[in-house]
Amino acid sequence: MSSKMQTLILLLVLTISSVTVKASPTDAGIAIYWGQNLEDGTLSLTCDTGNYKIVLLAFLNVFGSGIPPSWNFAGHCGDWSPCTKLEPEIKYCQQKGIKVLLSIGGASGTYSLSSPDDAKDVGDYLYTNFLSGRFGPLGSVTLDGIDFDIEGGSNLYWDDLARYLDSLRQQNRYFYLAAAPQCFMPDHYLDKAIKTWLFDHVLVQFYNNPPCQYDIANSDATLLLQSWSAWTSLVLPNNTVFMGLPAAPEAAPSGGYIPPNDLITKVLPYIKPTSNYGGVMLWDRFHDVGNNYSNQIKEHVKQSDLQFVTQLSKVITGFVSAALNGMLPN
Incomplete structure (x- = not known):
């Protein structure tokens, strides 16, 4: 047996083991952005709903290029009320099996990366203050990862930041990387970063983008599903x-x-069988509270046993194909 074939078989075994351990027929779920309105409610109450598998803390919106980092949690905490008070709530959510990630960027803020060294400095700041368990702006927390919601500033060096954070998680403990690009391709800010293939979750924004979103006037999902x-x-x-x-x-x-x-009947049946379907991301908790959206869709976002088995088969096939074609990261 050739060494290449032995390597491929090993990769296949590891993939099957990883997917079988981490996934289940109900593994797909809802990710929610929290922190941009006081009417979000507390983190604890958000996690008590049982509606979400990922909560994204929005946002660390000032950082990079030598600027002292700061964050905007829109009324939940700030200079007047330290955000360390979120520590027990973050830990409470994690104890319930919910991943809690810090989202960096957002639609408003002052952030950019000026060089690969600057990306390394930002990566060190993120790891030390939010991922290591040391005392930081949110208390002594070990968040489950970092989400790149980059919608402004420069489009340079985000790939360097992703690679550096990946090097840290390989050296220490594993944490998740997520990206939230716009749905039109390529995304102006995150295309190079996404093509590092290092992001565990890609939370594509299929909204505020008419060329690739649902046409509610005509109840038409064509552009959405193509994207x-x-x-x-x-x-x-x-x-x-x-x-x-x-x-x-x-x-x-x-x-x-x-x-x-419409989501339940016209969209989810199409996207759920996709091999790398992860679920639905919602913007945001405030609007979800007001519209009761996640309560109406949560059971439909999950996969059936048959869909899960089919998806697992596609993942394995895709992984082998990627390995044979040299598409997997080194």
Whole structure:
């Protein structure tokens, strides 16, 4: 047996083991952004709903280029009330099996990376203050990962930041990397970073982007599903893609809202069998509270036993194909 074939078989065995351990027929779920409105409710109450598998803390929105980092949790905490008070709530959510990630960037803020060294400095800051368990802005927490929601500033060096964070998780403990690109391709800010293939979750924003979102006026999902196919083809089979949606019409002024019944009947049956389907991402908790969106869709986002087995088969096939074609990261 050739060494190449032995390597391929080993990769296949590891893939099957990894997917079997980490996934289940109900592993797909809902990711939610929390922190941009006081009416979000507390983190603890958010996690008590049982609706979410990932909570993204939004946002660390000032960092890079030598600027002292700061964050905006819109009324939950700030200079007047230290965000260390979130520590017990973060740990409470994690004890319930919910991943809690810090989202960096956002639609408003002052952030950019000026060089590979700057990316390393930002990576060290993120690891030390949010991923290591040491005392930091959120207390002594060990968050489950970092989400790149980059919507402004420069489009340079985000790939360097992803690679450096990956080197840290390989040296220490594993944590998740997520990216939240716009649905049109290529994403202006995150294309190079996504093509490092290092992101466990890609939370694509299928809203505020008319060329690739749901057409509510005509109840037409054509452009949305075409874009979904493009994204799931781009992302490696052992990573997951979430369909990012507004939780209420007013959450996306430029459109993309899908009424719950339309999502359940016209969209989810198409996207759930995709090999790297991860679930649905919602913007945001505030709008979800007001529109009761996640309660209406949560059971439909999950996969059936048959869908899970089919997806697992596709993941294995895709992984082997990627290995044979040299597409997997070194």
